[in-house]
Amino acid sequence: xxxxxxxxxxxxxxxxxxxxxxxxxxxxxxxxxxxxxxxxxxxxxxxxxxxxxxxxxxxxxxxxxxxxxxxxxxxxxxxxxxxxxxxxxxxxxxxxxxxxxxxxxxxxxxxxxxxxxxxxxxxxxxxxxxxx
Numbered sequence: 001x002x003x004x005x006x007x008x009x010x011x012x013x014x015x016x017x018x019x020x021x022x023x024x025x026x027x028x029x030x031x032x033x034x035x036x037x038x039x040x041x042x043x044x045x046x047x048x049x050x051x052x053x054x055x056x057x058x059x060x061x062x063x064x065x066x067x068x069x070x071x072x073x074x075x076x077x078x079x080x081x082x083x084x085x086x087x088x089x090x091x092x093x094x095x096x097x098x099x100x101x102x103x104x105x106x107x108x109x110x111x112x113x114x115x116x117x118x119x120x121x122x123x124x125x126x127x128x129x130x131x132x
Contacts, residue, residue, distance in 0.1 A: 097125040
């Protein structure tokens with residue numbers, strides 16, 4: 001992983017701290033910039049965005065490994081959300097399977113509220129993630 005930071009002027013620790021602050025907590029780019037400025041690190045919010053796009057996928061597996069295994073965790077659960085949303089100016093019916101941490105597991109969108117399609121989506125989600 002050290003090779004990934006080779007051409008950057010900032011230290012890997014600063015980059016890692018910046019990306020983790022943005023990923024783990026609900027902070028905007030400018031809020032991360034302000035928090036780092038208070039710590040004596042002067043960077044732009046665009047730098048935070050660039051680092052997040054570049055190194056975020058690299059840190060994501062580490063974050064997932066630290067979490068308790070979904071299947072073995074006895075309180076792990078998921079639920080189904082349904083809502084009407086506007087996509088490209090058209091109203092769509094959106095079904096979304098999300099776990100108890102708010103991470104989206106699966107998404108399905110249709111033009112209208114269709115019972116058959118919803119049941120098919122629920123069966124597919126139950127096959128992958130167990131009972132809701």
